[in-house]
Amino acid sequence: MxxxxxxxxxxxxxxxxxxxxxxxxxxxxxxxxxxxxxxxxxxxxxxxxxxxxxxxxxxxxxxxxxxxxPPATARPARVALPRVGDDDVDDDTVDVLTAEEFRAELTEALLDADGTLTAAQVKRVRARLVELAADHGWVEG
The missing domain is CATH 2.40.50.140 (Nucleic acid-binding proteins)
Known part of the structure; x- marks a missing residue:
């Protein structure tokens, strides 16, 4: 189908x-x-x-x-983002992700941490962590 x-x-x-x-x-x-x-x-x-x-x-x-x-541009360049603890990070701003952005980054982190995770395992862990992040206001939407 x-x-x-x-x-x-x-x-x-x-x-x-x-x-x-x-x-x-x-x-x-x-x-x-x-x-x-x-x-x-x-x-x-x-x-x-x-x-x-x-x-x-x-x-x-x-x-x-x-x-x-595909867009006219070739591969997008990766941009290095400041990390917590960097001297040039503005402490007054926080980058709050949408739930979808958080889910995507979390999926990548889980697969980077353990490439043997099955799709079902990734989805279960991701669902619980997205729920936790939403409960704490760490993500928008």
């Missing part, structure tokens, strides 16, 4: 990530072997269409293609 969704996270070095289907439901696993275009073009927030399959560990995307053409 052809489905449309947005990339939640994709690590082009490791070659995998997750898609959030537009019609709701579980996040869908995506792998670099199933990409139609160059893998560096698949970035968080980009809309894709794919065939939804059921894999051994849950929903899996195949024949993943970008819905809109």
């Amino acid at each position: 052809l489905t449309v969704g947005k990339i939640l996270r994709f690590d082009d070095v490791r070659g995998y990530g997750f898609i959030v289907p537009n019609d709701g439901g579980e996040d869908v696993f995506m792998h670099a072997n199933d990409l139609v275009d160059e893998k560096y073009l698949y970035q968080a927030g980009r809309e894709v269409e794919f065939y939804l399959e059921v894999g051994d560990k849950g929903p899996k995307a195949s024949e993943i293609r970008l819905v809109s053409p």
